[in-house]
Amino acid sequence: MTTTPLPTSGTATSAGNATSSPAGSIPCRASKHFDDIRKKYRADREFKQTVDRYISEFERLLDEVSRDDRGQVVARTYLTSETGKVYTMLAHAAGRF
Numbered sequence: 001m002t003t004t005p006l007p008t009s010g011t012a013t014s015a016g017n018a019t020s021s022p023a024g025s026i027p028c029r030a031s032k033h034f035d036d037i038r039k040k041y042r043a044d045r046e047f048k049q050t051v052d053r054y055i056s057e058f059e060r061l062l063d064e065v066s067r068d069d070r071g072q073v074v075a076r077t078y079l080t081s082e083t084g085k086v087y088t089m090l091a092h093a094a095g096r097f
Contacts, residue, residue: 038093051090058087 065074
């Protein structure tokens with residue numbers, strides 16, 4: 001599978017607060033949610049299976065759309081969509097990147 005780089009700039013929250021966590025990848029107010037998701041991923045087998053399935057399906061979709069001439073543009077559009085944001089949060093919580 002070809003991995004498309006994730007967008008790295010523009011971590012502003014919906015309230016316009018551009019303050020980021022020390023890691024720089026998650027807005028501060030989302031950090032607690034991220035920690036909760038990561039803990040649940042590690043502790044809840046059914047949740048882990050659901051997250052793994054979501055991640056796999058999203059990555060399959062990215063791989064599929066990346067095959068044509070406009071693939072990188074379409075993949076970036078998917079990654080910056082609400083669904084892509086969910087994928088990014090879940091993949092981080094699962095330790096994928």
